[in-house]
Amino acid sequence: MGSSKLTPSPSPAKGDAKKSRAKHACRECNIRRVRCDVTEKQPCSNCLAAGASCEILPSRRGRDSMQDASNLRNNAPQDSEDSQGQEVEESSPSPVPGTRFYGESSFLTLVPSDEEEISSRSYASRGNNANSHKQRFTFPLPATPQSTSQTTEGRTDLxxxxxxxxxxxxxxxxxxxxxxxxxxxxxxxxxxxxxxxxxxxxxxxxxxxxxxxxxxxxxxxxxxxxxxxxxxxxxxxxxxxxxxxxxxxxxxxxxxxxxxxxxxxxxxxxxxxxxxxxxxxxxxxxxxxxxxxxxxxxxxxxxxxxxxxxxxxxxxxxxxxxxxxxxxxxxxxxxxxxxxxxxxxxxxxxxxxxxxxxxxxxxxxETDNSGPDSPFGSCLPEHVTYAIKMVEIAKLLGKIIDVHFVPGNASLSVTSSNTLRDLNISLEAWRESLPEHIKYSPEEGSDSVWTCLLHLAYNHLKILIHRNSFLRLESTTPGSQIVLKAACRISRIAEDMCTQGILRYGQMHLITSIFSALCIHTITIRRGTGLTRRLAEHRAETCLLCLKEVQKYWRINNNTLDLFLHHGHLSRRRESALKPPR
Structure with a gap:
């Protein structure tokens, strides 16, 4: 792996030629099963390099636990074996294996322990004095053979x-x-x-x-x-x-x-x-x-x-x-x-x-870059913007779900109407907060899949917020017009993505957005006449073509979509049969 190994210090009594196992290890090094020099200095070299808390484990070699707690520097923690030569900066971002979270309702949050004191001192030493006396919510569980039998090849106790x-x-x-x-x-x-x-x-x-x-x-x-x-x-x-x-x-x-x-x-x-x-x-x-x-x-x-x-x-x-x-x-x-x-x-x-x-x-x-020579690329500003903005819009989506999908909610009530208005205002504020280079231009389109996905999500939420107004046959109301415009934008974005060859790189919510637009266009076909109906048919056809393309990569097991694909094909055959001969 190209990672350097720390050389354990020789015993002060005699130089033992066999140095494959470290005699002492801090908690982090023990978790990662790498060599640790905590007996020479604290924090150890690994924890110092990673900026991690260097906590010495209680002895498991039969020494008196009270004496070990009072003299941490002379503790003898669990053995740590370096099987892969990995440095601690590559440690997995997991909590300590064998710990469990207990919330405020648990009496365990009131139980002090030596581990609590050690953690509090380590945390306070990093400048978080205001939180150094907070109640702990994670506690270590007793070690078992099952919890220590994990190797790079997996479980050894199966x-x-x-x-x-x-x-x-x-x-x-x-x-x-x-x-x-x-x-x-x-x-x-x-x-x-x-x-x-x-x-x-x-x-x-x-x-x-x-x-x-x-x-x-x-x-x-x-x-x-x-x-x-x-x-x-x-x-x-x-x-x-x-x-x-x-x-x-x-x-x-x-x-x-x-x-x-x-x-x-x-x-x-x-x-x-x-x-x-x-x-x-x-x-x-x-x-x-x-x-x-x-x-x-x-x-x-x-x-x-x-x-x-x-x-x-x-x-x-x-x-x-x-x-x-x-x-x-x-x-x-x-x-x-x-x-x-x-x-x-x-x-x-x-x-x-x-x-x-x-x-x-x-x-x-900050650390999400794999280096210039790595094939795995690096983090770009638009990646960060996308992830942060999707969290914000997901919070709005949760509120919309509560309004429309919670049983017993009266969507026609004044309270719900006010809630929908507030949601729409929040959604517009979200769109205005997007950086200029992320804002989608219908005239120019976008070659960034992340920009397209953000605006697909935005227009899908527009449909969800105002869909009841559209479904109640109120075609002239502002809410109904908003739904129609949002469905048209989704069709246009999907068409642009397909033209640019980036549709296959979209995420799963792309399918949901396109399918919602397809439903709106289908309803418009049933309701409309003349040019309005023909335009809706064209947009619905675009949605169907895009969904069929996505199916090559993401299998869409949607019975409703199958009906759309089947009846859409029959409809085209029927229209072709009704055309007068030339």
């Missing part, structure tokens, strides 16, 4: 039968590394900017100079999930190079392998598990498949909340890098959950009033 099953089914199989690199490159070029839940620089460092996946310190489950997404965006030649006949076979294979590893309880790293589950939520199986987007997202949300990802970093006492990654992961899940709820007409699973995590800021992308 039964022989389970391991045999996983190997026979190919769950542990990966294509040749070199053939997969274009798929991973496509992942970071087209998926990662929208959903920045991975540490791009960390992945790039761990893949640098690697000759095979067996020498890469990346979770096997996460790699399968990343390749599942990468197979959506890479070209056909890469699909064949990885050994698959077509894109659907590749995506199905990678998804199935990831799912089997999840059900085998393969992955124990909390953050990696959330990341993998999130990626699995982009699977589109049969319409009757219960393991759909909401299934995988539901598990990811449950785990994220169990580990306190929705809470302020001030409460969680995390170092700056970990806090940045936790924010990116949480808001990524948040945006996806809001979009899924709106597209399916179902209630949101995340309540804003339960969350006090800080909003995203440009500083959260």
């Amino acid at each position: 039964s022989p039968g389970t391991m045999r099953y996983l190997r026979n089914e190919g769950a542990l199989t990966l294509p040749d590394l070199q053939s997969c690199l274009p798929a991973l490159e496509a992942y970071f070029n087209w998926f990662h900017p929208s959903w920045p839940l991975l540490d791009r620089a960390q992945i790039a460092r761990r893949l640098a100079n690697a000759t095979s996946f067996s020498s890469v310190d990346i979770s096997r489950m996460l790699l399968q999930a990343m390749l599942f997404i990468g197979a959506t965006y890479c070209d056909a030649a890469t699909i064949r190079a990885m050994g698959f006949e077509d894109r659907y076979q590749a995506k199905t294979t990678f998804y199935t392998r990831t799912r089997m590893l999840f059900h085998a309880d393969w992955e124990k790293d909390e953050t990696v598990l959330i990341q993998s589950l999130f990626l699995m939520s982009f699977w589109r199986g049969a319409p009757t498949d219960v393991r759909d987007v909401r299934y995988w997202l539901g598990i990811a949300i449950t785990l994220a909340e169990s580990y306190g990802f929705h809470r302020s970093s001030r409460s969680m006492s995390k170092d700056s890098h970990t806090a940045r990654m936790r924010r990116r992961i949480w808001w990524t899940v948040y945006v996806r959950e809001r979009q899924a709820a709106a597209s399916l007409g179902l209630p949101s699973r995340i309540r804003d009033e339960d969350c006090d995590i800080e909003p995203l800021s440009p500083s959260d992308w």
Whole structure:
């Protein structure tokens, strides 16, 4: 991996030639299983380089625990073995393995401990004096054989039968590394900017100079999930190079392998598990498949909340890098959950009033560059703008869901009317806050997929806010006209994206936006006459063509869309048959 290893200091009594294991390690080095020089200085070199809190673990070698607590410098923590030579700056942004989050309602928040005092002192030393006495919300769980049996190849405590099953089914199989690199490159070029839940620089460092996946310190489950997404965006030649006949076979294979590893309880790293589950939520199986987007997202949300990802970093006492990654992961899940709820007409699973995590800021992308020689690219200003603005519009989307989809809400009431007016004002303010280079020009179009996606989301929310006015046959009302204009803009943006060849790089909410516009155009066809109807037919046809193009990359299992495609074809045949002969 090209990372230098720290050389352990020789024993003061005698120079032992065997130095493969460090005698003492701080918490962070022990988690990452790298060598630690905390016995020589504190903070250790690894924690000092990463800006992390260097906490010494209690002794597990039979020494008196009270004596160890009073003399931290002479503690003997757990052994740490450097199996991969990874420096701590590449550490996973997860909370301490074996910890759990407890909210304000738990009595555990009132229980002091030595760990609490150590954490408070470390946190205060980083300049957060105002929060040094805050109640802790995460507590370590007792170590078990299961919690310490994770290796770079996965779980070592699984039964022989389970391991045999996983190997026979190919769950542990990966294509040749070199053939997969274009798929991973496509992942970071087209998926990662929208959903920045991975540490791009960390992945790039761990893949640098690697000759095979067996020498890469990346979770096997996460790699399968990343390749599942990468197979959506890479070209056909890469699909064949990885050994698959077509894109659907590749995506199905990678998804199935990831799912089997999840059900085998393969992955124990909390953050990696959330990341993998999130990626699995982009699977589109049969319409009757219960393991759909909401299934995988539901598990990811449950785990994220169990580990306190929705809470302020001030409460969680995390170092700056970990806090940045936790924010990116949480808001990524948040945006996806809001979009899924709106597209399916179902209630949101995340309540804003339960969350006090800080909003995203440009500083959260400070380390999201993989270097000039890496094929995985770097973070661009428009990537940051897109992610931050999508969080803002997702919050508005959640309020719209509450207005339209919560049972018992009276959409015709004065309160709801005022709410819709306020939502419309907020949405317009959101659009005005966009940087000039992000604002979409219908005359010139845009060659940026991120600009197009932002404005597709904006116009989709316009339709959702005013759709009841349109559906009540009030074609002359301002709300109805807003819906028509928004649907026309969506058709135009989709057409521009298709013309420029960037439609395939759009995200899942692109499908929802285009489908909503298709529904509006179809209703207009039924209602309109003359030129109005012909224009609506043309726009509906554009939406259908774009959705058919997207189906090549994202399988759309939508029975309603199938009806549109089927009856649209019959309608064209019928019109052709009715035309008089020349």
